[in-house]
Amino acid sequence: MKYSFMTDIEVLLAYESIRNTKSRYCRLIDMKQWDELGSVFAPNAVADFSTEGNPIPLLEGRDIIVKVFKDLVHPAETVHQVHSAEIELISATEAKVISPMEDYVTFPEGSEHLSFHGYGYYYETFVAIDGQWYIQHTRLERLKFDVI
Template sequence: MTDIEKLLAIEEIKQLKARYFRSIDTKEFDTLRTVFAPDAVFDFREALRDPVAGTPEGYTEHEPVSGLENIVTYIGGALANAQSAHHGHTPEIELLSETTARGIHPMEDTVKNGTFFFRGYGHYRETYEKIDGAWRIKTSQLTRLFVKIESR
């Protein structure tokens, strides 16, 4: 790859992650289908686990979700009635080949669903694959540095 091709690939992956954040906050779940690879794996076991305080009482950690439709169904079910804001910051993206890459996206999010409210920050650790000319998320793991949960 030329330097320009590498820069374009990195920018396309940044735009992909931006589309992920926007689509989950605006509930555009059809758009979310354009983000993940058909055989993607989404690991959100740490979504509500604070590294110091631990996992909140009554919260059951789920196994990673596999497959595009299962991921969209899970995220849609979790966020359909929630108000949320997800922000990604200063990603590190490494191209491994012309069709594969990996990245780390620092993030923060706020979610309110009825009386449940939380705010957290951490990282998405991801791999990407270029499929039919477009980058897609192949694996995504959410890790946390901080989570604050409140009932209102």
């Protein structure tokens, strides 16, 4: 796709930076590197992890998103995978991204949370701030959710 506001090289660099940011997101969650997780989110990021029948309040702000992940996911073993993303640059500093995903989350026996294997898509907006791409808005839409 040709963009009038960026050179071909700038487009490729943006795509690669966006992909790397999302890959880092998955790794930092799975490795429980909470102090670094905030580095993938814009300061005023918003996360929407509601599912049908399970409304969850929007998480607003990088620090809140990281805190909720840490509190909820820390006791679990997790594997997050994202696959080839569709990336549409809206401007030199904004992109819409759709990424197929799969996650496998197991909580310790006796936990109040269900262990599961899920599949779906992330619908996201990324923004570039001072040349670095960050997740501005993320919404996870699950297609399948298997309790394990």
